[in-house]
Amino acid sequence: MRLKYILKRILIAIPTFFGITILAYFILNLAPGSPLDALLADPGITPAELERKRVALGLDQPVIVQYFTWLKQLLTGNLGFSYSTQRPVATMILERLPATAILAASSILLSLVVSIPLGIFAASKPNSKRDYFSGGLSMLMMATPNFFVGLVFIYLFAIVFQILPSGGMYSSSGARTFGDLMKHMILPCLVLSFQQIGGWVRHMRSSMLEVMQDDYIRTAKSKGLGKWKVIMKHALKNALTPVVTVVGMSIPSIVGGAVVTEQVFGWPGIGSLMVTAINGRDYPVIMGVTVMIAAAVLIANILTDVAYGILDPRISYK
Missing domain, CATH: 1.10.3720.10 (MetI-like)
Structure with a gap:
């Protein structure tokens, strides 16, 4: 019976986990500011270069599309790359x-x-x-x-x-x-x-x-x-x-x-x-x-x- 209970708790934890990621991702995108703010501080950056960076990071897509793109990477074991250091996120966390x-x-x-x-x-x-x-x-x-x-x-x-x-x-x-x-x-x-x-x-x-x-x-x-x-x-x-x-x-x-x-x-x-x-x-x-x-x-x-x-x-x- 205890094993059955543990399995049940794991099954409940799975949708809870994905619910947390949805809330976190959408709340994160509601916060003021943008990952491109650091580039805006560079006086030599041109609007065209800024737009290319936005497209490269996928920030031109709707939030829902960005979330599912991120989720697809997560399900394959890939947490993506840091915007600032270009290093794998998983490596940075493990360190x-x-x-x-x-x-x-x-x-x-x-x-x-x-x-x-x-x-x-x-x-x-x-x-x-x-x-x-x-x-x-x-x-x-x-x-x-x-x-x-x-x-x-x-x-x-x-x-x-x-x-x-x-x-x-x-x-x-x-x-x-x-x-x-x-x-x-x-x-x-x-x-x-x-x-x-x-x-x-x-x-x-x-x-x-x-x-x-x-x-x-x-x-x-x-x-x-x-x-x-x-x-x-x-x-x-x-x-x-x-x-x-x-x-x-x-x-x-x-x-x-x-x-x-x-x-x-x-x-x-x-x-x-x-x-x-x-x-x-x-x-x-x-x-x-x-x-x-x-x-x-x-x-x-x-x-x-x-x-x-x-x-x-x-x-x-x-």
Whole structure:
């Protein structure tokens, strides 16, 4: 039954994916500006040359024709070529993908490692000082924008204390060591995790409090088991089930946060590539990144549903 459910989710994801590409392509073409704006800044460009470039890029065609031309290329595995660099879009994305993947995965791992224990700690004694402190801190973290946190961290750790680099992925010396990467990744990872930790702590606390009211928890307590043994052995697994869903739903916000974080720290990932493409009206690169993000989010949602069922065998995929 689980395999049937996975196949069903994949079949639902396919039209969703194409729907995302349609919306993204048409919204992109509604934005002011044109990929030819850079050429217009050249005083030596003639109207005839400008028109030839427009025809060569297919920009003289209606938007619907442009979309299906792009879609045909996509279905053959071709994301097209960048307007600005004339390089294959797939190559440009693959060059930047590892940096974003490392940053996003580290952020998710850090958020889980911090938020789950804090959520359990707050729920272990509700309406106490620790609970109020945890709730207040979580709200503050959720309400603080990534770019502001990034600037504060750069000022404190890179300028005042001078213990961490202010940006980049490696040192300018060219020594691309693992230790150098970890040192450069600390601040971006902390900033990208900041809001996630605040939200996930609250979800973990709420989920744990709800589970602690169930009958089987009362039974475990009546057998004389200690509070922390009841929490870790009986309550934690079921409390993690809704948190897994929240983590899966947070993937788009993590990707969105990576765009801002990568700009603040000069991290050479997909986010900075996307911003550069948007500024240059580089439609093929924008659509290529959109396709990659959409596919990653849909796959993450499917994996989240599968993990949800593994954590709670009572769930039936009927």
